Amino acid sequence: MKGDSSPASDAAEKGSKPIAINQRHAEIAQALLVDLLAETVQWLWSTNPLHKVLPINWAEAVRALSAVSMKAAEDPLETTAAAAQLGFQLWAGSLQSWAAATARWWGLPDAPQEREHEQKGDKRFDAPEWALHPLYDIAKQAYLLISEELGRRVAQIEEHDPAKRRKLTFHLRQLTDALSPTNFLFTNPAAFCRAMETGGASLAEGFRNLLGDLRNERLSMTDFAAFKPGRNLAITPGKIVYRNRLIELIQYAPRTPRNFAVPLLFVPPWINKFYILDLQPQNSFVRYLLEQGFSVFMISWKNPDAGMEDITFAEYMSEGPLAASEVVRQITGSPRVHPVGYCIGGTLLAMTLAYLAAQNDFRFGAATFIVSLQDFSEVGDTAVFIDEPQITFMEQQMLQRGYLDSRDMADMFNLLRANDLIWSTVVNNYLLGNKPPAFDLLYWNSDGTRMARAAHSFYLRNTYLENNLVKSGKISLLGQPIDLRRIEQDIYAVGTEKDHIVPWRTAWRLTRLVAGRTRFSLASSGHIAGIINPPSMNKGAFWSNDAADPAVTADEWLAGARKHDGSWWVDWVKWLAPRCGKEIAGYSLGSTAFPPLCDAPGAYVLEQ
Numbered sequence: 149m150k151g152d153s154s155p156a157s158d159a160a161e162k163g164s165k166p167i168a169i170n171q172r173h174a175e176i177a178q179a180l181l182v183d184l185l186a187e188t189v190q191w192l193w194s195t196n197p198l199h200k201v202l203p204i205n206w207a208e209a210v211r212a213l214s215a216v217s218m219k220a221a222e223d224p225l226e227t228t229a230a231a232a233q234l235g236f237q238l239w240a241g242s243l244q245s246w247a248a249a250t251a252r253w254w255g256l257p258d259a260p261q262e263r264e265h266e267q268k269g270d271k272r273f274d275a276p277e278w279a280l281h282p283l284y285d286i287a288k289q290a291y292l293l294i295s296e297e298l299g300r301r302v303a304q305i306e307e308h309d310p311a312k313r314r315k316l317t318f319h320l321r322q323l324t325d326a327l328s329p330t331n332f333l334f335t336n337p338a339a340f341c342r343a344m345e346t347g348g349a350s351l352a353e354g355f356r357n358l359l360g361d362l363r364n365e366r367l368s369m370t371d372f373a374a375f376k377p378g379r380n381l382a383i384t385p386g387k388i389v390y391r392n393r394l395i396e397l398i399q400y401a402p403r404t405p406r407n408f409a410v411p412l413l414f415v416p417p418w419i420n421k422f423y424i425l426d427l428q429p430q431n432s433f434v435r436y437l438l439e440q441g442f443s444v445f446m447i448s449w450k451n452p453d454a455g456m457e458d459i460t461f462a463e464y465m466s467e468g469p470l471a472a473s474e475v476v477r478q479i480t481g482s483p484r485v486h487p488v489g490y491c492i493g494g495t496l497l498a499m500t501l502a503y504l505a506a507q508n509d510f511r512f513g514a515a516t517f518i519v520s521l522q523d524f525s526e527v528g529d530t531a532v533f534i535d536e537p538q539i540t541f542m543e544q545q546m547l548q549r550g551y552l553d554s555r556d557m558a559d560m561f562n563l564l565r566a567n568d569l570i571w572s573t574v575v576n577n578y579l580l581g582n583k584p585p586a587f588d589l590l591y592w593n594s595d596g597t598r599m600a601r602a603a604h605s606f607y608l609r610n611t612y613l614e615n616n617l618v619k620s621g622k623i624s625l626l627g628q629p630i631d632l633r634r635i636e637q638d639i640y641a642v643g644t645e646k647d648h649i650v651p652w653r654t655a656w657r658l659t660r661l662v663a664g665r666t667r668f669s670l671a672s673s674g675h676i677a678g679i680i681n682p683p684s685m686n687k688g689a690f691w692s693n694d695a696a697d698p699a700v701t702a703d704e705w706l707a708g709a710r711k712h713d714g715s716w717w718v719d720w721v722k723w724l725a726p727r728c729g730k731e732i733a734g735y736s737l738g739s740t741a742f743p744p745l746c747d748a749p750g751a752y753v754l755e756q
Contacts, residue, residue: 303317529648
């Protein structure tokens with residue numbers, strides 16, 4: 149019965165409450181201690197001048213390592229067994245290393261050593277000493293084994309909360325990447341040997357490189373003196389034919405006697421500058437299209453300052469693609485324009501198409517989306533940087549400045565590929581004492597833009613945080629609720645196989661969100677290198693699926709896809725050309741109503 153109880157059971161029930169309360173107090177105290185340690189470490193790092201060039205969040209790294217430690221403490225026996233296995237693997241690897249070195253000393257054949265924890269293609273350990281010298285080999289094996297074990301441990305944490313586990317995994321990887329033996333002079337054989345060979349001159353040069361970066365408060369991933377838009381980047385001839393407070397509109401000069409009648413309008417991301425699409429002549433996307441007979445217009449976004457903080461996302465639409473498309477139609481006389489949206493520019497384009505569909509405005513024809521997200525339910529490691537607390541923190545920063553600084557965004561994207569973009573630069577510039585390479589893609593990557601406060605806050609909350617774009621009527625622009633399902637244009641979309649910003653399976657979901665016929669292509673490589681891939685270079689590959697019935701899932705699409713060597717540009721042009729009308733004499737640059745204002749690339753792209 150409910151009221152029946154024994155003295156023993158009453159005592160047990162009463163005794164259990166203090167135990168539970170004490171355990172909860174201990175957990176709270178432990179969490180507070182971890183937070184105190186994390187913030188102290190981060191404060192100490194902020195006093196180090198290196199924090200200006202190395203965007204490491206040591207506080208989150210400490211929290212991730214603490215979470216792994218607490219998880220290990222829950223099962224001491226399993227932890228002890230794992231440590232013993234780790235020790236045995238390292239001991240066995242050490243014996244192998246010394247045996248191989250002894251065999252080489254005596255001129256005997258050197259049997260290749262294959263270890264599961266070694267990843268093929270890890271460029272950090274390309275120097276031959278990592279395999280030939282036992283001490284370096286042991287250091288490498290210890291680092292890789294410990295990193296692998298930490299990764300296995302963090303995978304066991306908070307299995308019911310994938311978002312938290314992803315965050316811990318990411319920050320733990322940042323820690324292990326930072327502590328790689330390749331990042332330190334005495335455990336990097338290439339750097340140590342170079343220092344000996346040059347009598348320390350390489351170290352002196354590396355120190356000068358470091359001082360220069362500290363003065364400029366940025367990590368020099370490329371030789372910034374080697375490039376400048378208008379000098380050797382963005383030099384395809386054209387004119388600025390329109391300007392407002394948000395955009396300059398470039399009309400490019402024809403490169404063929406006759407051109408397709410329907411012009412193209414590029415909507416690039418305003419998070420970077422447009423000239424990723426017009427780098428040098430040999431890898432200019434714009435130049436390639438002109439040579440295929442297309443008429444090309446390009447939006448060049450203004451780099452916003454504090455005085456533009458109240459500009460809304462709807463104004464980016466009305467003064468961006470809507471205003472530009474009206475100018476293009478008036479200059480060319482074409483009733484339709486084929487828009488091309490790149491990355492976040494594609495997100496804006498999708499909203500614009502949905503808005504125009506609700507208005508029964510059919511100015512835009514066949515649309516192209518390049519590595520662009522509309523469904524933000526799965527965004528990969530980018531999600532680590534975007535949650536409610538972090539967006540609130542960004543908004544507080546933007547309230548103080550009126551914008552989000554471009555370096556904040558650059559740091560976020562660089563951390564997604566820390567080994568390729570940060571630590572390889574540290575080794576090259578500071579340990580080896582080399583001059584940063586002259587690389588146009590890295591120059592563009594470092595030439596960022598600021599984010600206007602109101603527009604950027606709207607974008608982050610309605611996409612990454614709330615994923616409202618896929619919800620019918622959830623977003624309204626200029627008082628008009630929008631719905632992606634009303635988009636009926638033919639669509640070409642492309643994703644990239646190794647994209648760390650726009651996972652291709654998520655980019656593919658556009659094919660299920662719109663009513664129009666959609667062709668999807670998957671390019672090899674990553675977010676930039678997979679897209680800027682001229683056919684003349686004979687590099688890379690892409691996949692396409694010509695099945696009559698559309699795939700239901702991205703993996704189903706991939707299972708039926710066919711691989712093609714070379715650039716996806718060829719496939720896109722083959723799809724686009726029949727939709728661009730007949731060939732006519734090339735359009736003159738500008739018109740009476742919109743006379744050319746200056747030469748391309750204009751003024752906005754030069755703003756810092």
